[in-house]
Amino acid sequence: EDQVTQSPEALRLQEGESSSLNCSYTVSGLRGLFWYRQDPGKGPEFLFTLYSAGEEKEKERLKATLTKKESFLHITAPKPEDSATYLCAVQADRDDKIIFGKGTRLHILP
Amino acid sequence: DAEITQSPRHKITETGRQVTLACHQTWNHNNMFWYRQDLGHGLRLIHYSYGVHDTNKGEVSDGYSVSRSNTEDLPLTLESAASSQTSVYFCASSESTSSYNSPLHFGNGTRLTVT
Numbered sequence: 001e002d003q004v005t006q007s008p009e010a011l012r013l014q015e016g017e018s019s020s021l022n023c024s025y026t027v028s029g030l031r032g033l034f035w036y037r038q039d040p041g042k043g044p045e046f047l048f049t050l051y052s053a054g055e056e057k058e059k060e061r062l063k064a065t066l067t068k069k070e071s072f073l074h075i076t077a078p079k080p081e082d083s084a085t086y087l088c089a090v091q092a093d094r095d096d097k098i099i100f101g102k103g104t105r106l107h108i109l110p
Numbered sequence: 111d112a113e114i115t116q117s118p119r120h121k122i123t124e125t126g127r128q129v130t131l132a133c134h135q136t137w138n139h140n141n142m143f144w145y146r147q148d149l150g151h152g153l154r155l156i157h158y159s160y161g162v163h164d165t166n167k168g169e170v171s172d173g174y175s176v177s178r179s180n181t182e183d184l185p186l187t188l189e190s191a192a193s194s195q196t197s198v199y200f201c202a203s204s205e206s207t208s209s210y211n212s213p214l215h216f217g218n219g220t221r222l223t224v225t
Contacts, residue, residue: 034213043114043200043216044153087153091212097168098143098204098214102152 002027004101006088012107013078021073021104023088031093033071035064038085038103047086078108112137116201116217123224129188131220133201140206142184143214144168144176146197153200159184160206191224198222 005024013019025033032051036044048057050066057064061082063074073086089100114135123129135142144156155168157176165176173195175187188195198221202214 032212036214041218043202043218044214046213046215049213089153089214097155097158099155100145100153102150 002090002092002099004088004090004099006086006101006104008104009102010105010107012109013075014109015079016077018074018076018078020075021086021088021106023071023073023101024069025071025088025090026069027090027092027099029093031091033066034089034091034098035062035071035073036087036089038087044087075106078106080108080110082106083108112215114201114203114215114217116199116220118220119218120221121223123191123222125191125193125224127191129191129222131186131188131199131201131222133184133186133217134182135201135203135215135217136182137203137215138181139203139215140181141204141212142178143202143204144174144184144186145200145202146170146195147200147219148197156186156199188222191222193224196222196224 003026007022032049035047038044048064053068065072085103085105087103089098091098117132140161143158145153154170159178198219200219201217204212
């Protein structure tokens with residue numbers, strides 16, 4: 001059964017304090033791994049797609065990396081506006097369904 | 111700009127009533143999905159469709175139904191609302207399997223309360 005586990009559940013950081021969020025996954029044939037950002041009262045917003053181990057993607061203060069078993073979302077020198085819930089999801093190569101983890105709630109203190 | 115619109119944004123209904131949540135997308139995507147989001151469970155897939163007249167059950171489909179009569183719309187119906195169906199419902203769409211870059215595009219959700 002396909003599964004996505006994210007850790008930690010919640011993370012509080014001071015502004016400028018870099019850290020990483022983890023996403024462990026099990027899937028029979030990975031087509032893609034996705035990272036989303038979700039703000040309160042809004043739908044998830046797409047950030048990155050990663051396709052193969054060793055791949056990295058960057059956007060502003062965020063960098064996503066992928067291994068055969070997990071992905072990391074690195075946040076460098078975060079700002080309060082980076083506060084959100086970050087969701088990881090995987091898509092198997094057998095169909096278009098996307099399975100989500102429970103998310104990490106990130107709070108950046110000014 | 112293309113978008114997904116969900117309506118209503120908030121709904122309160124009584125146990126046993128039939129409720130329909132609307133989802134309309136202007137991305138011209140073949141794939142459409144309904145998820146529910148609950149504390150402690152994350153996003154769980156209810157139903158999905160890969161095109162007109164195609165519908166499939168997700169992991170939490172009991173008590174829900176969908177129909178796809180055109181590309182743009184995938185309404186979600188709760189046949190007889192139950193308190194366990196109180197949740198936030200998200201509709202999403204994506205390109206078809208011919209594209210490797212097929213992330214989901216989400217609406218802003220419908221918050222449903224069943225009393």
